[in-house]
Amino acid sequence: MSPFSAAPGPGPVAARRRPVGSLSGSPLRWGVLAAVVLVALAADRLASGWLNAYQLHVLCITGIAVIMAASLNLVNGITGQFSLGHAGFMAVGAYAGAALTVKWGQPWAIYLGHGTPQPVAAAASFVLALLVAGLAAAGVGVVVGMPAARLRGDYLAIATLGFGEVVRELLLNAEAVGGRTGFGGIPQSTSLAWVLALAALTIIVLRNILCSTHGRALLAVREDESAAMAQGIDVARYKVGAFAVSAFFAGLAGCLFAHRFCFIHPDNFGALQSIEIVTTVVLGGMGSITGSVAAALVLGPLPEVLKLAADWAERASAATGAGATAGPSALLAAGLELKAHPEYLWIVYSLLLVGMMLLRPQGLMGDREVSLGMLRRLLPRPGGGEVGDGR
Amino acid sequence: MHGGLAQQVVEQAFNALFNGSVWALIAVGYSMVYGVLKLINFAHGEVFMVGAFVGYLAVVELHWPWMAGLGLAMVACPLLALLIERAAYRPLRAAPRLAALITAIGVSLLLQNLAIRIFSAEPKGYPRLLSDSALRLVIIGTAIACTVALHEVVHRTQVGTAIRAVSHDREAAALMGINVNRIVAIAFVLGSAAAGVAGVLYGMYYNVEPLMGFRPGLYAFVAAVLGGIGSVRGAAVGGLALGILLVAASSIAIPLGGEAALELSKYKTTITFLVLTAALLFRPAGLLGRGQVQKL
Secondary structure, eight states, rough: TTTTTSSSSSHHHHHTTTTOOOSHHHHHHHHHHHHHHHHHHHHHHHHHHOOHHHHHHHHHHHHHHHHHHHHHHHIISOOOOSSOHHHHHHHHHHHHHHHHHHHHHHHHHHOOOSSOOOHHHHHHHHHHHHHHHHHHHHHHHHHHHHHHHTTTTHHHHHHHHHHHHHHHHHHOOOGOOOOOOOOOOOOOOHHHHHHHHHHHHHHHHHHHHSHHHHHHHHHHHHHHHHHHTTOOOOHHHHHHHHHHHHHHHHHHHHHHHHHHHSSSSSSSSSHHHHHHHHHHHHOTTTTTTHHHHHHHHHHHHHHHHHHHHHHHHHHHHHHTTTTTSSSOOOHHHHHOOOOOOOOHHHHHHHHOOOOOOOOTTTOOOTTOOSSSHHHHHOOOTTTTTTTTOOO | TTTHHHHHHHHHHHHHHHHHHHHHHHHHHHHHHHHHHHHTTHHHHHHHHHHHHHIIIIIIIIIHHHHHHHHHHHHHHHHHHHHHHHIIIIGGGGGGGHHHHHHHHHHHHHHHHHHHHHOSSOBBBBOOOOOHHHHHHHHHHHHHHHHHHHHHHHHHHHHHHHHHHHHHHHHHHHHTTTHHHHHHHHHHHHHHHHHHHHHHHHHHOOBBOTTTTTTHHHHHHHHHHOOTOOOOHHHHHHHHHHHHHHHHHHHHEEESSSSOOEEGGGHHHHHHHHHHHHHHHHHHTSSSSSOOOOOO
């Protein structure tokens, strides 16, 4: 399991891994970034032609779930900590971004000058909101990370769960951003293109971190803190750093969420939401970014899919009438039951959590990644072919 | 308004004692299980909730006297806890501790949502069997009786010696011929019986609902850590300390100038978790605990 099992230390592994499939060279990096944006825009165009508003909405929710799961994986999977308060960071980002747009969006846009076309001004304002959201969440991440770096596994879980509850309580009492009544009037700036581009950005950044010296250090912290410390790794700093980066992306996701739903409430970001994200990471495999992404692609739209199925069952049974039970009546009954009791979704989640731990604790993917590198590893590599990484 | 100051102080002290008693009763369960398994039993708050529902069913559906409901909960909760331990925790005893923690979260979520499915999320009230102050006295008395009894069991009986041995060093205890599985089961039974009692009494005082275990569970956990997790006395002291702290904090309002004031009573969760963080950082063994050297 350990990435160090076949290599003497993090240095050589990092040095050898870096060129393999990494985005070396800065022109190429910008090229990749531009390509991501173009693809996202193109996908947005195509999707808005084919899909209705509801389907677009579900896609956006799924994209946000991808960002949340992938970013939590940096802390829970790669660094081996256990955070149960990821929704708290999302809340910080959502409220920071939304407050900026709603309260200061217009004054700020004036600086662009009156000749600026409206879409450009809106985009610039949204970019600023995203940055502020991410940085606010990252700042909170540092504050939470500092004590958290000194806590062990299960205590850390409770402390971070508490952090999420604290954020909720503070927001419930913050009258300036709506308090108990929630915070509305947020413009719907989040389009599918934004979600896709930022999800891709999140995955690329996390992957590059994982493949860098820093990523190796985080893995070392996960495998054995004492050994990592003996290697000269500043364990506390890396833990705080992981929290900050992970919180940054959760903040981005929160800002996207706020500008998608146009209305946010502290209850959108409670303990249950945090557990939902943890479930996704656990299911995908703690340590596998692609695993988290895949799990988020399944679990993200699951509530909406179940809702659709339940609605369909209700319509179908209304159409056939109470007496005539045409078609697969057991399925229909299941759908109606689901309609009456949405808590089945959570029963599924909890069974997934327990079942995964009992049957396949490493998650579907373990800490492997699905990538071109996986295929490349099967082929003989010139020079470094014998350095497997023990997976 | 100031005439009844003494009366107010007495009333608030009563409140602190009452809240602290409930938390202490739940905290004992966290402490017992943590002592023998070094596992935070996340589902403990839900065992408390199930206890409240069992008592509710006995009193409302079966028309039993509330004492009998209490007894039924004291039987049902240990059975549930044993089932959880057997099905969800024991298979993972050799696994990394995070695996058991995740399972515990899963079990907690499962119990909550099964309860919602069976009883709906609507809060339900027990019939009014005792006056509020009588009930509070009963809760305080029960908490004292339970913690004293458990403390005696742990410190004066042979089973208690075995529990302490397992909590000190599980492998060495097993080598000395102690049946570790049996001791772990006993720890679960004792802790969950206390939680069942707390659930019924708490439900009689407030309401019964599927999510009722979450918050008291968290507060009780903080109480257990504050007092020193792993010891019965620590749970009692921690519960009481947290009760006093929150009641004291609730009466404070920091003036912000003009009409505005920062009422601390609105920030109980924040205060509780600041206490938890401070306790974990500065006094990880708790108010009563002795420091332990972390071995590699």
